Amino acid sequence: MVENFNGEPKLPDGWSLKALPEELYFISGKAHEKHISDVGHYVVVNSKFISSDGRVRKYSTDNFQPARRGDILMVMSDLPNGKALAKTFLVDKDKLYAVNQRVCILRARAGFPEYFRYQLDRAKYFLSFDDGVQQTHLLNKVFEECPVIVPKSVEEQKAIATALKDIDDLIASLDALIAKKRDTKQAAMQQLLTGKTRLPGFKGKWPERKLGTEIKMQVGFPFASRFFNRGGQGTKLVRNRDLHGTPDDTYYAGPFDDDYLITNGDVLVGMDGDFRPCLWAGGRALLNQRVGRIKCKSGRRALFFYYLLEPHLAELEKKIAGTTVKHLSHSDVENITCCFPENLEEQSAIGSLLRDVDNEIEMLEAKLSKAAVLKHGMMQQLLTGRIRLV
Numbered sequence: 001m002v003e004n005f006n007g008e009p010k011l012p013d014g015w016s017l018k019a020l021p022e023e024l025y026f027i028s029g030k031a032h033e034k035h036i037s038d039v040g041h042y043v044v045v046n047s048k049f050i051s052s053d054g055r056v057r058k059y060s061t062d063n064f065q066p067a068r069r070g071d072i073l074m075v076m077s078d079l080p081n082g083k084a085l086a087k088t089f090l091v092d093k094d095k096l097y098a099v100n101q102r103v104c105i106l107r108a109r110a111g112f113p114e115y116f117r118y119q120l121d122r123a124k125y126f127l128s129f130d131d132g133v134q135q136t137h138l139l140n141k142v143f144e145e146c147p148v149i150v151p152k153s154v155e156e157q158k159a160i161a162t163a164l165k166d167i168d169d170l171i172a173s174l175d176a177l178i179a180k181k182r183d184t185k186q187a188a189m190q191q192l193l194t195g196k197t198r199l200p201g202f203k204g205k206w207p208e209r210k211l212g213t214e215i216k217m218q219v220g221f222p223f224a225s226r227f228f229n230r231g232g233q234g235t236k237l238v239r240n241r242d243l244h245g246t247p248d249d250t251y252y253a254g255p256f257d258d259d260y261l262i263t264n265g266d267v268l269v270g271m272d273g274d275f276r277p278c279l280w281a282g283g284r285a286l287l288n289q290r291v292g293r294i295k296c297k298s299g300r301r302a303l304f305f306y307y308l309l310e311p312h313l314a315e316l317e318k319k320i321a322g323t324t325v326k327h328l329s330h331s332d333v334e335n336i337t338c339c340f341p342e343n344l345e346e347q348s349a350i351g352s353l354l355r356d357v358d359n360e361i362e363m364l365e366a367k368l369s370k371a372a373v374l375k376h377g378m379m380q381q382l383l384t385g386r387i388r389l390v
Contacts, residue, residue: 227254
């Protein structure tokens with residue numbers, strides 16, 4: 001969220017820096033725990049409700065602190081480094097929400113409520129009270145001294161809030177579309193990878209056999225650490241933690257066999273801890289020890305087996321979850337027994353279809369990331385008056 005100014009900021013004409021109580025009433029929530037009931041008529045607003053954007057709900061038979069439409073409800077207490085502290089919820093209905101203790105009501109005196117919500121939600125001023133060690137409790141005095149930047153014109157407040165809500169709506173629509181695409185992919189995998197649904201042009205029963213009849217897992221080489229460097233000299237080295245975490249960009253500048261070179265599209269599997277397969281997209285690199293590469297004996301790309309392996313490796317991971325360190329061997333993978341098509345063209349068609357869905361999801365995720373960056377920039381400009389809309 002936007003960082004509040006310290007001291008006396010230089011603001012545009014018609015804007016001022018005020019203390020929160022000048023613009024908003026502060027009202028504490030009240031305890032409703034003794035009145036929680038599945039048949040209650042009132043939604044209890046607690047930190048879980050707000051942090052889940054209203055998805056996680058409890059109900060009360062009584063309402064001791066009713067919220068009004070347009071009220072801003074804020075979490076006042078959270079664990080160290082928690083994600084709920086100072087998170088807000090804008091009330092959309094009268095006589096529905098019962099505000100619980102450790103949640104407060106911020107009620108606009110005369111201004112446009114949604115503008116103040118954008119100003120205050122997870123504001124750095126509030127988060128500065130979290131020391132990362134003790135549970136944080138925002139005291140009443142914190143709200144009394146909270147600075148708020150306010151345009152005098154309610155019309156300008158509304159214009160700013162409307163512009164920010166438009167980008168929020170875009171983000172929400174992208175989120176929903178990504179979730180729908182993921183559900184579509186999951187359903188397609190359940191049908192196509194089990195043979196329950198066949199693509200046009202393919203028929204015949206899938207035989208049950210070991211994956212080792214079609215693939216082999218190449219285990220990485222123990223490259224000598226004396227040749228490791230982080231200066232970009234040599235060839236990038238792929239280690240287990242690079243597959244699903246943040247790559248540490250370690251390079252290897254020593255001699256190597258070309259058989260351990262990997263390129264985009266190779267299917268890699270971490271052999272320690274996290275067994276999820278990875279479709280490599282990091283360019284030319286070297287396969288280090290404790291990382292495996294799936295290779296088709298037919299010489300084709302292993303895209304189909306990237307999707308087929310995911311549920312089976314997850315099952316393997318569960319079976320050995322109680323061990324101190326989870327290790328995967330090449331034989332563990334090659335001895336997996338399941339039904340899959342002998343026809344290489346059918347394998348290729350299924351893999352390509354699922355990859356197309358993944359590409360759509362990745363494209364939408366890139367749009368979502370850009371929208372989030374755009375929103376952050378808009379807030380920095382609009383909520384400080386650097387850019388004016390009226």
